[in-house]
Structure formats: C-alpha cells, structure tokens
Amino acid sequence: MLRSFVCVLCCTISLTGCQPFMSEPSEFTTTLRIMSTSDVHGQMLNYDYFAGHDITGQGLIATATLIEQARREQPLNLLVENGDLIQGSALADYVAEDFPIQQQTHPIIAMLNALEYDVANLGNHEFNFGLDFLAASYSDAQFPVVASNLVVSASAPEQLQNQLQRLVWIEREVVDPTSGARVPLSIAVIGVTPPQIMQWDQHHLQGRVSADGMLSTTQFYAKQAREQGADVVVLAAHTGMPKQTPDPEDKEQTGWLLAGVAGIDALLLGHQHEVFPGTDAYNRLPEVDSEQGRVRGVPAVQPGAYGSHLGIIDLPLSxxxxxxxxVLNPLVSVRAVTADTPVAHELKPLLNEAHAATLKFMQQPVGSIAQPLSYRTARWEPSSAVQFVQRAQGWRARQLLEASGLEPLPLLSAAAPFAAAFSPDEAATKIAAGELQRGAIGDLYRYPNTLDVVAINGAQLRDWLEYSARGFNEVSASAENCWAALDQDVPHYNFDSILGVSYVIDIRKPVGKRVVSLTYNDQPVSEQQRFYVATNNYRANGGGDFPHLDGDNVVLRGADMLADVLLSYLRDLPGRHYDKAVNKHWQVIGCGGRI
Structure with missing residues (x-):
C-alpha cells in the first residue's frame, strides 16, 4: 500500500489546462499533517497469538487503513514512528529467537517500509535484544532513525553508528495555489528516549552507548534546528507525563517539561500507552488541555499502544x-483516531511467512503443569502464575550465588503479574493444566527482561512491599470486595509480591503503613536483617521507581532472558513437570470481608 504522495496540487485543473507558473510566491496558507504511531510492540496483525483468534482495534495492519485515509485527506504530511516497535509480541519474540535477521529484512521493518514512514524514533524496548540485533533490525529501513540523546561509542556495531542520526531533516515542497511557485518547507525531527535505558538494559549498553537527558538534548537540538533554518520542529519523545498529580517533575515521564522547550511546534508522546487527547490522567497538571490536545500551549498527541490509534496533528501554516x-497555533487540530477499522488486507502477504512461523514457534511443547497457572486475581491474593516465575527466578539465582563466592544470605524472589485483571469480567492470563507450549511461556512472561539479584536489608524489604501495597485504594472501613479496592492507576507490572517471606497488607491503613506483619521463617524481620532478592533487571535498576532499587545494590546479573529461565527451569524438573502448590504466604485485609 504505497502512498500517492503529492505536496500540494501543482496546478489547478480546469477545462483550459494548468495555470502557468510564476517565479515569485504570494501569501498563502496550507496544512501540514503529522501522523504518529507509538508503542506498537510488534503487534503487526490484528491477531492474538495467546488466545488464538483475530482481534479488533489493534495491529498496525489496522492502523495502516487510518494512515491511508489520513494521507488522502491531506497530501502534505509526515509519518513518524515513536518507539517500542520491535519488542512485545509473539511475532517479535519469534524474530528475535529464530528469524535470520542478518540475511533478511525484519518483518516489522518491511511493514514500515511498505507504509512509507518518514522517520522512526527509538523507544526503551528497542534495546532489549542488544545492539547487534537493533542494528540488524533497522539495516534495511528505508527511512532515517533518529536518536538525539543517544551517544554511540566506537565499540558499538559500526552499522548502528552509521544508522542513528541526532537530528533528522525532512524536506518538502509546497506549491502556491495562486502563483504556482514552489516553496521549500524544512521540517526538523528530534527524537529522545528515556535515559533510564542505561539502567534497564545495562548489560547490553554499558561501554557501548550512553544516553543524555531528554530535556537538555531537546533544548540543544531545538535551538540548532532553528538556527539552521527549520520551518517546523517536531519532537518525537518516547515519554509521557506524570499521571494523577499536579507535580510535573518526573525522571522518566518528562513530556510536560519538554513542552516548555522553546521552538517546538508539535510534540509526539508515547511510552505510557495512554491516548491523548482523550484521557483525564493528566488533568491535574497545569496547562494541560486533554480535549484539545495541548500541553503548555504546544500541540501534543499520544496514540495508545499496539496500533490502537493513529495520532494526528494538523498544523496550519501561513x-x-x-x-x-x-505556524498558526490557535488553529491547530489534534486527535487520536481509533484503529477499530477494517484492516489493510493488501499488506498481509508481507507477514504471511512470519505469521506462520510464529504459530509454529508458539506450539512447541516445553513441559507440563499439574494445575492451572493464572494471573487473574494476582492483584489481591497469591497467584500460581506469579509463583511459577518466582520459583524459576530463585532456581537460577541459587545457581549464580553458589558460583559467585558471595556470603550466604536468605534468598527471596520478587515478581509481578503482567496480565492480571482489575475486575471479574476482565481478561487475564490463564493457562490450563496439562501440556505447556512455548506460547504459554511468552504469555506468562511478555518482556525480554533478564535476572538480577539485589542485596537489601529488612527495612528496605518492607519499603519494597509498601510500595506495592499502594496498589489499593484507601478504604475507610472495609471494601465490599477486593476487586473494588484495586487502584487502577497502579499497573499490574508494578505490583510485586515477594516469595520467601510472609506478610499481611491492611488496606484500611494509609499508604506507607500497610504492611502490618512481615516474617521470615515465622520470625519478625528486623530492619538490619539482610537478604538477597531475585528480580528482573528492569526492577533492580529503577524500573517503576521502587525505593532503594537504582542498580547500586545489584550483586549478580544473569545473561539469559527470563522467558528462557522459565524454560530452563521446566527442563530441570523431573519429567519437565511442574506440580508446586500455591504458597499462601501473603494476604490482604480490609476487603471482601477480610478483617
């Protein structure tokens, strides 16, 4: 589906033909349409590999229909991909593990080439599979890749050094509809990603790249772009804004601060999977218009996730x-258009081979389980699925600790439910007892994290659990049921439980004072008691902003992705059969009659 690109009609068609061109343009207006996708996470097709059926409202193949429609409406346009593209789906996992990436074009990049993207920014998840995979993935991209705040060293792949640009220039020509004169339009695109990648994927990036701050980088390149003659400056920022707070300061979600940089005409947001305009999550921030799509007066859009929306900013230009x-700012139009639309079937052949290979990849038998593994109620009671992950992490961590020579300490294991539910009717991961397939492992662990082991004391352990315990709303007496008590502003992946200790969370108490009992081997945990905790590299290095977890107390790092650790754990069990019962080591009181 190649776009029929025309800047503006070169002439006015009439019965007598085209008007003759004049050498000098006159005063006129036009509109530049900026389109964005973000956080697609490898969801190319409108297909759920875990459920095994088509879905609506997701998949870049559905967003493609919106792109085509938007281009027909406004020929002067720009299409930007804003990061977290090549990770997060079963198809993306298949490519990372089995696809000959060095010899063939990455199927996801082939899709973007067909859609004729103008530029792509990198998100934090682009780095999950390492720099060599990243370089190979974008090697056949027919569009520039912007990474303004990434400094690539000589030790990084040479291919990557040549691919990434600090500032991308897009040149268009606009035809004056009156005189016929061609007027150049220079568009500069800045792209930034969270510098926390240096923590989250340290094992891939240390010594090979570094990341500067998003705000300082944007200030530098916005000024440079204007000095070099940019007519329009677009900022593709793989970041969101602080939610449900009036405080705009945040190390990871810097969108509000970025909107204050002089010289930015349009702000493309991502990372948080929100739809903006259209959400009230940012309403407590000053100068945010969630209906018109403005942040501090700057047009801004965030297009959800998995191809659910297309972000559109129409910039009237005089x-x-x-x-x-x-830019005629008061006349700017911003919207996020839903992808609940017919898919672009003509693009399916690009993905047929990868789709068939992914289905085969997902169906590989890897073991068996004696009881179902479910995340459904993991937000308010111990979960069989969470504990499967925790036990696998502990198994690998013990191997690493035994070989390390570190002092012996009690070993705990922390994990969060990735696909739990906020209500009884909401879908959640549940895997039936019996044969376990490769796809089920991907359903249980959807992120390419690796294993880290941190050393903490009892006071820090309690703070860790207290931070998770904020995942419940404040209740005055006792909530009617635990579903109603869940705080939906705390995502599932930021609700850790920790296997190896027993504890009670009383949600009637204020946040920060809810862990009313914490024991190890039936004895109260003291503040100075020391532990090792197996967790993932995202959490250990600051992901989720949990207290005391900033990478400084990591004592061991595993090399394998945790999905592979789960597979290895299964293979190590007798008969590759998992039959552990759920350990009811924690409970919530203050909801569902629990007092």
Whole structure:
C-alpha cells in the first residue's frame, strides 16, 4: 500500500489546462499533517497469538487503513514512528529467537517500509535484544532513525553508528495555489528516549552507548534546528507525563517539561500507552488541555499502544514572502483516531511467512503443569502464575550465588503479574493444566527482561512491599470486595509480591503503613536483617521507581532472558513437570470481608 504522495496540487485543473507558473510566491496558507504511531510492540496483525483468534482495534495492519485515509485527506504530511516497535509480541519474540535477521529484512521493518514512514524514533524496548540485533533490525529501513540523546561509542556495531542520526531533516515542497511557485518547507525531527535505558538494559549498553537527558538534548537540538533554518520542529519523545498529580517533575515521564522547550511546534508522546487527547490522567497538571490536545500551549498527541490509534496533528501554516513560514497555533487540530477499522488486507502477504512461523514457534511443547497457572486475581491474593516465575527466578539465582563466592544470605524472589485483571469480567492470563507450549511461556512472561539479584536489608524489604501495597485504594472501613479496592492507576507490572517471606497488607491503613506483619521463617524481620532478592533487571535498576532499587545494590546479573529461565527451569524438573502448590504466604485485609 504505497502512498500517492503529492505536496500540494501543482496546478489547478480546469477545462483550459494548468495555470502557468510564476517565479515569485504570494501569501498563502496550507496544512501540514503529522501522523504518529507509538508503542506498537510488534503487534503487526490484528491477531492474538495467546488466545488464538483475530482481534479488533489493534495491529498496525489496522492502523495502516487510518494512515491511508489520513494521507488522502491531506497530501502534505509526515509519518513518524515513536518507539517500542520491535519488542512485545509473539511475532517479535519469534524474530528475535529464530528469524535470520542478518540475511533478511525484519518483518516489522518491511511493514514500515511498505507504509512509507518518514522517520522512526527509538523507544526503551528497542534495546532489549542488544545492539547487534537493533542494528540488524533497522539495516534495511528505508527511512532515517533518529536518536538525539543517544551517544554511540566506537565499540558499538559500526552499522548502528552509521544508522542513528541526532537530528533528522525532512524536506518538502509546497506549491502556491495562486502563483504556482514552489516553496521549500524544512521540517526538523528530534527524537529522545528515556535515559533510564542505561539502567534497564545495562548489560547490553554499558561501554557501548550512553544516553543524555531528554530535556537538555531537546533544548540543544531545538535551538540548532532553528538556527539552521527549520520551518517546523517536531519532537518525537518516547515519554509521557506524570499521571494523577499536579507535580510535573518526573525522571522518566518528562513530556510536560519538554513542552516548555522553546521552538517546538508539535510534540509526539508515547511510552505510557495512554491516548491523548482523550484521557483525564493528566488533568491535574497545569496547562494541560486533554480535549484539545495541548500541553503548555504546544500541540501534543499520544496514540495508545499496539496500533490502537493513529495520532494526528494538523498544523496550519501561513507563508509570507518576506518572513517565510509561520505556524498558526490557535488553529491547530489534534486527535487520536481509533484503529477499530477494517484492516489493510493488501499488506498481509508481507507477514504471511512470519505469521506462520510464529504459530509454529508458539506450539512447541516445553513441559507440563499439574494445575492451572493464572494471573487473574494476582492483584489481591497469591497467584500460581506469579509463583511459577518466582520459583524459576530463585532456581537460577541459587545457581549464580553458589558460583559467585558471595556470603550466604536468605534468598527471596520478587515478581509481578503482567496480565492480571482489575475486575471479574476482565481478561487475564490463564493457562490450563496439562501440556505447556512455548506460547504459554511468552504469555506468562511478555518482556525480554533478564535476572538480577539485589542485596537489601529488612527495612528496605518492607519499603519494597509498601510500595506495592499502594496498589489499593484507601478504604475507610472495609471494601465490599477486593476487586473494588484495586487502584487502577497502579499497573499490574508494578505490583510485586515477594516469595520467601510472609506478610499481611491492611488496606484500611494509609499508604506507607500497610504492611502490618512481615516474617521470615515465622520470625519478625528486623530492619538490619539482610537478604538477597531475585528480580528482573528492569526492577533492580529503577524500573517503576521502587525505593532503594537504582542498580547500586545489584550483586549478580544473569545473561539469559527470563522467558528462557522459565524454560530452563521446566527442563530441570523431573519429567519437565511442574506440580508446586500455591504458597499462601501473603494476604490482604480490609476487603471482601477480610478483617
């Protein structure tokens, strides 16, 4: 589905033909349409590999229909991919593990080539599979890749050094509809990603790249772009904004601060999977208009996740022969268009081979389980699925600790449910007892994290659990049921439980004072008691902003992705059969009659 690109009609068609071109343009107006996708996470098709059926409202193949429609409406346009593209789906996992990436074009990049993207920014998950995979993935991209705050060293793949650009220039020509004169329009695109990648994927990046701050980088390149003659400056920022708070300061979600940088005409957000405009999550922040799509007066859009929406910013432009181009900001239109639309079937052949290979990849038998593994109620009671992950982490961590020579300490294991539920009717991961297939492992552990082991004391352990315990709303007496008590602003992946200790969470108490009992081997945990905790590299290195977890107390790092650790754990069990019962080591009181 190649776009029929026309800047603006070169002439006005009439019965007598085209008007003759004049050498000098006059005053006129036009509109630049900026389209964005973000956080697609490898969801190319409208297909759920875990459920085994088609889905609506997701998949870049559905977003493609919106792209085509938007281009027909406004020929002067720009299409930007804003990161977290090549990770997060079964198809993406298949490519990372089995696809000949060095010899063939990555199927996801082939899709973007067909859609004729103009530029792509990198998200934090682009780095999950390492720099060599990243370089190979984008090697056949027919569009530039911007990474303004990434500094690539000589030790990084040479291919990557050549691919990434600090500032991307897009040149268009606009035809004056009156005189026929062609007027150049220079668009500069800045792209930034969270510098926390240096913590989250340290094992891939240390010594090979470094990441500067998003705000300082944007300030530098916005100024440079204007000095070099940019008519329009677009910021693709793989970041969101602080939610449900009036405080705009946040190390990871810097979108509000970025909107204050002088010279930015359009702000493309991502990372948080929100739809903006259209959410009230940012309403407590000053100068945020969640209906018109403005942040501190700057047009801003965030297009959800998995191809669910297409972000559109229409920038009216006025051209004056003496002064050049000017954005007519009060007339800017911003919207996020839903992808609940017919899919672009003509693109399916690009993905047929990868789709068939992914289905085969998912069906590989890897073991068996004696009881179902479910995340469904993991937000308010111990979960069989969470404990499967915790036990696998502990198994590998013990191997690493035995070989390390570190002092012996009690070993705990922390994990969160990735696909739990906020209500009884909401879908959640549940795997039936019996044969376990490769796809089920991907359903249980959807992120390419690796294993880290941290050393903490009892006071820090309690703070860790207290931070998870904020995942419940404050209740005055006792909530009618535990579903109603869940705080949906705390995502599932930020609700850790820790296997190896027993504890009680009383949600009637204020946040920070809810862990009313914490024991190890039936004895109260003291503040100075020391533990090792097996967790993932995202959490250990600051992901989720848990207290005391910033990478400084990591004592061991595993090399394998945790999905592979789960597979190895299964293979090590007698008959590859998992039959552990759920350990009811923690409970919540203050909901569902639990007092």
């Amino acid at each position: 051209y004056q022969p003496d002064t050049g181009w000017q």
